[in-house]
Ligand SMILES: *[C@@H]1O[C@H](CO)[C@@H](O)[C@H](O)[C@H]1NC(C)=O
Ligand SMILES: *[C@@H]1O[C@H](CO)[C@@H](O)[C@H](O)[C@H]1NC(C)=O
Ligand SMILES: *[C@@H]1O[C@H](CO)[C@@H](O)[C@H](O)[C@H]1NC(C)=O
């Protein structure tokens with residue numbers, strides 16, 4: 001394997017920068033592509049499809065143009081001036097020397113401009129225990145509550161809180177029972193409802209006391225179900241399994257502390273996904289049951305209490321992700337089915353009830369996470385790809401329908417959680433990976 005170490009050589013050639021290989025010739029060639037009238041952040045997103053080659057892009061603030069430069073060889077030549085900023089797309093491929101150096105081949109003065117690499121992942125405090133298949137909930141006070149899950153020792157009843165200001169975790173009250181593959185929903189009054197993952201029990205976490213209280217039990221024991229908070233405040237739990245694959249769904253009402261059965265889905269499913277749409281309906285997609293991996297999708301109507309089949313996805317998938325976008329569409333990514341692991345992604349249009357494929361991720365992945373960021377992009381993190389586990393991450397831009405590879409985490413992980421924080425960062429916690437069950441946590 002050809003390993004590439006880059007050093008940044010800020011050299012003379014007029015308004016140019018040469019990034020050259022340390023021990024070899026500078027500048028082999030370049031290919032450039034321009035994009036017009038875009039912002040720097042759009043530029044970062046537009047340029048994702050560089051297809052694995054070493055690439056960098058240069059944003060010119062003066063004419064709002066972004067130019068992509070890439071090569072498969074050992075150097076990149078970039079037109080550069082003081083009104084531009086240089087962004088490395090594949091940061092992991094490039095080692096940036098701290099001090100600019102000049103070379104004997106230069107013919108003019110050294111510029112003082114240095115490219116700034118985008119800050120991507122940082123590690124933060126570890127959880128007190130390793131856990132995967134847990135839940136993570138962003139609380140109204142800004143803390144993140146992690147609950148349950150499993151590791152090599154046990155299924156867990158413990159819970160802990162992350163405080164971004166300190167970058168540390170503190171343990172909080174234990175749940176009454178150990179759970180994994182449960183769901184957690186933050187309610188409007190700030191309590192967190194945890195359901196299933198160990199029979200039909202449910203309990204509420206109170207952030208002001210740091211304690212859990214048992215609430216009404218679900219009508220049906222379930223795990224690997226979904227939980228969706230409705231506009232009327234009820235929580236809809238759907239599908240999953242308890243030895244049998246479930247088509248049933250039920251509603252939790254906090255005022256009464258009880259669950260009531262509502263309509264059944266048309267298809268039993270586990271490992272499916274669910275999201276509440278702007279129109280108040282809940283979209284459930286994919287999953288699997290004893291018969292098949294599913295491409296079907298259904299909509300729950302809270303006013304009627306019934307499920308209706310809507311358009312089917314182009315690919316059957318389970319262990320995928322589902323995210324609502326600012327434009328009301330729903331993005332589904334990855335997963336796997338009988339023909340393999342998926343890098344495909346598709347969009348659901350609530351007005352037409354149909355799915356269309358959009359750009360594919362650079363890597364097939366399942367048991368990944370997807371987080372919609374404040375800037376509208378969707379950050380997909382890690383997951384598995386066959387037997388191996390990933391540490392890579394990609395950003396989806398709804399405006400262009402394309403993916404851009406972003407920085408990789410320090411470790412590989414799947415079955416982790418990803419929580420969007422009030423300041424826009426994403427907290428990725430736990431999971432398991434090539435180094436076993438994880439207590440480690442990283443911030444994007
Ligand atoms: C950039 O946008 C401006 C204003 O919309 C337009 O007049 C101009 O033609 C655009 N430039 C290019 C190169 O598309
Ligand atoms: C990306 O790389 C793959 C494999 O090297 C190649 O088949 C494909 O044509 C490339 N795509 C683009 C857009 O260059
Ligand atoms: C980024 O560079 C690293 C190191 O060369 C390489 O292993 C990885 O595949 C690259 N990623 C992409 C998406 O090009």
Ligand SMILES: *[C@@H]1O[C@H](CO)[C@@H](O)[C@H](O)[C@H]1NC(C)=O
Nearest residue numbers: 034060062063064065079081
């Ligand atoms: C935008 O401006 C930069 C700096 O002046 C220039 O090098 C570049 O060629 C311009 N882009 C286009 C597409 O003209």
Ligand SMILES: *[C@@H]1O[C@H](CO)[C@@H](O)[C@H](O)[C@H]1NC(C)=O
Nearest residue numbers: 002028029053071072073074
């Ligand atoms: C780089 O590109 C050239 C020209 O397309 C090709 O001949 C060469 O095999 C490529 N090298 C690698 C390592 O892909």
Ligand SMILES: *[C@@H]1O[C@H](CO)[C@@H](O)[C@H](O)[C@H]1NC(C)=O
Nearest residue numbers: 015061062080081082083084
């Ligand atoms: C930077 O932009 C300003 C304003 O557009 C211009 O006057 C100046 O010449 C530019 N500097 C360079 C180095 O291009």
Ligand SMILES: *[C@@H]1O[C@H](CO)[C@@H](O)[C@H](O)[C@H]1NC(C)=O
Nearest residue numbers: 124125126127438439440441
């Ligand atoms: C977090 O835990 C890992 C092992 O799981 C350890 O290597 C690392 O040093 C810990 N980090 C901190 C900040 O304690």
Ligand SMILES: *[C@@H]1O[C@H](CO)[C@@H](O)[C@H](O)[C@H]1NC(C)=O
Nearest residue numbers: 141142143163164165166167
């Ligand atoms: C988070 O930590 C900061 C600094 O110690 C503290 O002031 C703040 O109250 C903590 N937040 C919560 C919600 O406990």
Ligand SMILES: *[C@@H]1O[C@H](CO)[C@@H](O)[C@H](O)[C@H]1NC(C)=O
Nearest residue numbers: 156157158159172173174175
């Ligand atoms: C929580 O449960 C664990 C065992 O799962 C136990 O070791 C720990 O003491 C408990 N903590 C509290 C506060 O009860």
Ligand SMILES: *[C@@H]1O[C@H](CO)[C@@H](O)[C@H](O)[C@H]1NC(C)=O
Nearest residue numbers: 232233234253254255256257
């Ligand atoms: C929740 O239960 C309360 C008390 O039983 C009832 O008044 C209320 O209408 C219920 N809410 C919904 C949305 O059904």
Ligand SMILES: *[C@@H]1O[C@H](CO)[C@@H](O)[C@H](O)[C@H]1NC(C)=O
Nearest residue numbers: 246247248264265266267268
């Ligand atoms: C849901 O599953 C049950 C048990 O398998 C079955 O009796 C029922 O007909 C199913 N309902 C629907 C709407 O398919």
Ligand SMILES: CC(=O)N[C@H]1CO[C@H](CO)[C@@H](O)[C@@H]1O
Nearest residue numbers: 027028029030031032077078
């Ligand atoms: C150094 C070099 O080869 N630069 C070339 C990069 O590509 C642009 C666009 O094709 C050429 O104009 C440059 O001469």
